[in-house]
Amino acid sequence: MAKFGTSQPIKRLEDTRFLTGGGQYLDDIAPEGALHAYVLRSSVAHGDITELDVSDAAEAEGVHMVLTAETLKEAGIKNGMGASIIQNRDGTKGAAPRRPLLAEGRVRFVGEAVAVVVAETMAQARDAADLILLDADDLDAKVDVAEGGPEIHAEAPGNVAYDWATGDEDATAKAFDSAAYTTRLEIADNRIIANSMEPRGCFAEMQDGRLHVAFSGQGVWGFKASVSRALGLSPEDVRVTNPDVGGGFGMKSMDYPEYFVIAHAARAVNKPVRWQAERTESMLSDNGGRDLYSTAELAFDANHKITAYRVDTTCNLGAYNSGYAQFIQSELAAKVLMGTYDVQIAWFRNRGIYTNTTQVDAYRGAGRPEAIYVLERAIDHAARVLGVDALDLRRKNFIPADQFPYTSVTGELYDVGDFHKVLKRAEQEADIAGFAARKESSKAAGKLRGLGVCYYIESILGDPSETAKVSFTDEGRVQLFVGTQSNGQGHETVYPQLLHEYSGIPLDVIDVVQGDSDLIAKGGGTGGSRSVTTQGTAIKGTAEAIVDRFKPFVADQLGVPEVAFEDGAFRADGSNTVMTLIEAADLAREAGEADLLTTSETTTLPGRSFPNGCHVAELEIDPDTGVTQVVKYTVVDDLGNLMNPVLAEGQVHGGVVQGIGQAISEHVVYDEDGQLLTATFMDYGIPRALEMPFIAFYSEPVPSTANVLGMKGCGEAGTVGALAAVANAALDAVWDSGVRHVDMPFTPMRVWSWLNEKQMAAE
Secondary structure, eight states: OTTTSTTOOOOOTTHHHHHTTOOOOHHHHSOTTOEEEEEEEOSSSSEEEEEEEOHHHHTSTTEEEEEOHHHHHHTTOOOOBOOOOOBOTTSOBOOOOOBOSSOOSEEOSTTOEEEEEEESSHHHHHHHHTTOEEEEEEOOOOOSSSSOSSOSOTTSGGGEEEEEEEEOHHHHHHHHHTOSEEEEEEEEEEEEEOOOSSOOEEEEEEETTEEEEEESSSOSHHHHHHHHHHHTOOGGGEEEEOOSOSOOTTTTSSOOHHHHHHHHHHHHHTSOEEEEOOHHHHHHHSOEEEEEEEEEEEEEOTTOOEEEEEEEEEEEEESSOOSSHHHIIIIIHHTTTTTTBOOOOEEEEEEEEEOSSOOBOOOTTTTHHHHHHHHHHHHHHHHHHHTOOHHHHHHHHBOOGGGOSEEOTTSOEEOOOOHHHHHHHHHHHTTGGGHHHHHHHHHHTTOEEEEEEEEEEOOOOSOSEEEEEEEEOTTSOEEEEESSOOSSSOHHHHHHHHHHHHHOOOGGGEEEEOSBTTTSSOOOOSOTTOIIIIIHHHHHHHHHHHHHHHHHHHHHHHTSSOOEEETTEEEOTTOOOEEOHHHHHHHHHHTTOGGGGEEEEEEEOSSOOOOEEEEEEEEEEOTTTOOEEEEEEEEEEEOBSOSOHHHHHHHHHHHHHHHHHHHHTOOOOBOTTOOBSOOSTTTSOOOOGGGOOOEEEEEOOOOOSSSTTOBOOOTTHHHHHHHHHHHHHHHHHHHTTTOOOOOSOOOHHHHHHHHHHHHHHHO
16 A cells, blocks of 8 residues: 555556547537637727627527627626625725626727627637627726726726735834834736636536536636526536646636626527637636735844835736635735744735736735745845845744744744755755856856745645545446546546555546536635645545444454454454455445445645745846846755655646746736737747756655645645745846846846846946
């Protein structure tokens, strides 16, 4: 059992299926003969619709229906989407303007869905869409992330969606007034597009009088509830599924208008309807990430201990509230506001701003990468201002290991941690002592070399409860039903490992069943690095419940008073007879004990866990071209106990690459009219394998006490640490050239301009 149990680095079991073309993605499983849907989108960022005539399109060859806001209203469909609304610092609620499924009277961003054509073929749907007469009187567009500008919603004066804060403003001000030293840094966190390998899509069909909606997402139960409400259906009459999902990164965790419209269309025409976004369509309509501006201030005493922290942030929400958007840069960022530093005085204010751009919501890390980016940039800046070593400044302010459990300034209970140990290991593994020699070597080759450090902590989010169900089938296989949804993490490997560890059931007979609201009563989906931590705990609980339920039956079959379970089998004292769970299930089936063949358990974690670690990045800049490349990258993480080290390392690698991508090349650009200028891979700088360094990964675990497995989650950790590590390295590389401030992304033109502006100023 040890060979395949937890903490073993076995290869992903699902990869053979994926690599040999066996993946069952949305486009692979759309019902035969399904109608095709095409979405007509706004080509202007802000305008009043003066004409929307779909009559010619409705009469076009092959067209079954054309949907608009008006036709949805006529059908009794609620033409609006829900979103979570935060409480302002004055006690009122944030703005909640209605977001229509299809534009109603006004368009507010390029790419907003205006009409949907449903036809026999995609070509027919496109041709019919060309016949739609759509005209709008242009209004001034707002694209900057600041208060004021052209009004987008009457409910949000000055385009401020919410004004949220946490901490003690007066105490923070007093701490700054009495500080021996203060530092201040303005920081921009550039906007990105998630660009999952598989674009968004869905299909819907009627099945025996029930509505079935399949979509490429990160969980089924949230959408099941919202589509039931929107279409006026009983939840029992709706089935929602997620097939194989080609990447999500938070972007696929919330509802989108197309899913509701396709669901209604399938019900209305009583035929299956499918929709699959193309890449540019996704870039126009998928929720973006990041896009915020912060002013960060630190107060120090005479010994360089941080006495207070003050942050003021404005963030872009896009044209409407998305599902979780108001909470991302406010409450979620606040969970790690003070990072790993022992400071109990802070003030954090965050305002959300509406703009005439696509919505901004969760992207890998959802608020925690943004908060750590600001903090770790501010720490490095303070070290330069104070003239001290950046690592020493961190050490001096770390929460000591003997102070855990520790309640942070924003009320988060850090259960365990040893930041000094992790930083020491990172310093050794990254060979920071040898950096000076590497810098000289780069200089001799005509390159500027910089080193950057980030010490991050992140908070595992989402529902702390999860359910697992195990069923023994007549064919001798075991089905493991889970409430989370894989979109690339390797659930089909690590979940069987966990079940095998605690039940002895062989890996090769376990089938993971996920993403079907009919097959498991509820689930929290995947997001916030919660999956293996919450689901793993539920699997352990279910496995133990199976063993306990089978013990009396096995004892009776063996003719003994009781049996023990060890090394994956039941054993009777004083006997060499053993029985595996598979054998016991077969006997139970023969004996008519069918109730023993299915067991379900729901478990709830007592608290969140807090992955943390140190990232050390080294990069080189060619001053002649501005080309910047990360050439050495070291990660030492405390992710608690690793259920599968190979999968954990892969998750960290993926996160780091996304962080490097944002720092070096990824950048969303809108022009002053709200037109997206980076709507293809010709214009949007997605990172490529050849541009990535070897990423050295080391584990320095301090097991969590917030779950029985001692895990801390790892899905977002790589991104949380990467941004500041790379940015700090970039500033370090250009510091000797006189550049004193840099912001992501470090594209060739930007970096070349910074260097040449300083050179020209010096001449």
